[in-house]
Amino acid sequence: MNLSGKVALVTGAAQGLGKAFSESLLSQGAKVCLADVKVQQGKTTAAEFQKTFGNDSAFFEKCDVSIADDVTNVFKKVKSKYGQIDILVNNAGIANETHWRKMVDINLVSVIQGTQLGIEYMSKEYGGNGGVIINVSSSAGLVPVFITPVYCAVKFGVVGFTRSVAVNPRNRSTSGIRFCCLCPAFTDTDIIKFKKDSGINMKYAPKILKSVGINK
Template sequence: MSMAGQIAFITGGAMGIGRAFTETLLAEGAEKVYIADKNVDAGQKTVAELEAQYGSGRCALVVVDITNAVQFEEAFQTAADESKQIDLMVNNAGTLNEYDWEPVVQLNLVACVRGSKLAMKHMSKKNGGRGGRIINTCSDLGLIDFHQLPLYCATKHGVRSFTSSMALHPDKELTGVQFACICPSVTRTDLMRSYNETISMAEDLEAIAIPTSRVAEGFLKLLRMSRMNGAILYIDKLKCEFCKLEYVGLGPAWTPQQ
C-alpha cells in the first residue's frame, strides 16, 4: 500500500526504532509525520535533520508525555485537526525498568491502548473517518517468557494480545481500521544499552542486537501490504516472518504437588 499523501502519528519517534520508522515513512512518500515525544532536544534534532533531507513541513514535533491522558488526547486531536486526517498510528514509545514498575506499565501498555483507541475513534468509518492502520511496537519478549524481565514481558505480552484481539473485532470491515504489531528481537538502541550496563547477562547484547534499520525493514514490509490486519511480524538477524499464536505452549506437563 502506498504511503503517498498519507499522514502518520508516531509516539517515541525522536530516537531509536521510532526515528527509523519516521524516516521510513518519509522515504516512502508520507505527506507528514507527527513525532510525539517528550524529549525536546532529540525531537528537534530529528525534525531538523529529516526535513533537511526530505523537505520542509514533512514532519513535526509534538511535545507530549503520553502517560498523561489529557496531554495525549489533546496532542492527537491537535494533529488530527491540523491535517484533517490521520491515516497511520504507530504506538512505538516504550521503556524498560524492572525496579519502578508502574511507569513502565503506563508507557508500554496503557499509552499503547489509549493511542490505539484515539486513533480508532478518529479513523473509523462508522464515525465518519476513512479507515486507517494502527501498528503497535511489541517485542520478541511479547511472544516468549524471560525470567530477567518479567515486567517488560508482561507489558509486551499485553500489547501483542491487545493488538491481535482488536484485529479480530467483528466490526473490522465496517470501521476500516487494521491492526498489526511488530516484534523485533533485541535492538541496538539507547534503551538496550542502558539495560546492558545495569543487568548481568551471559551474552553481550551489543554483539547480538540488530540495528534499527533491520526493524525498519520489517516495518516497511507491513506498510506495503494491502491488508495487514492481524499481522504479528517477528524480526531478528536472520528472520522477518509472520507468526500466529493460537495457544501458549507450557512445555513439559506440570503435575501439581499433593
C-alpha cells in the same frame, strides 16, 4: 498501501526505532508527527527530516504517553495541522523493572489509549479514512525473559490486546482499519542500554545481548 499523501503519528519518534519508522514513512511520501517526551532530541530530528523531505513533511509535538491528556492533545494537533490521520505507530517504550508501574503506563496503557483514539480518529464509522494502527511489542512479548519479567508482561499484553482488537467483528467490518503488532528482537537502541537503576540483573544482560549479536 500507497503512502503518498498519507499522515502518520509516531510516538517515541525522537530517536531509535520510532525515528527509523518515521524516516521510512517520510521517504515514501507520508507526512509525520513525531511525538516524544524528549523535546530537544525531537526538535533536532524534526529539523533533520524537514531539511530532507520538506518543511511541511514533519513536525515535533511533545508528548508524555503516560499522561492521558498529552496523548489526546497530540491527536488533536495532528488533525488540526494535516486534516487526517491514516497511520498510527504506538512505539514509545522504556525498560525499567525498578519503576515498573511507569513502565506499565508507558508500554501498555498508552498503547491501549492510543489505539482507542486511533479508532476514534481513523475509523470510517466515525468519518475517518481508515488506515493502519501498528502497536510495537517485542520478542519479549512472545517468549519469557527472566531478567525483565514486568517488561515481558506488558509486551505480552500489547500482543494480546492488538490481536483481540484486530479480530473484533465491528473493527473488521466497518472501521477500514488494519491492526498490526510488531515484535522486534533485541535492537541496538537506547532502550537496550541497561542502566544501573533499571532493576535488570546486570550479571546476565551482557551474555543475552552478545548471544543476539549486540556486544555491550
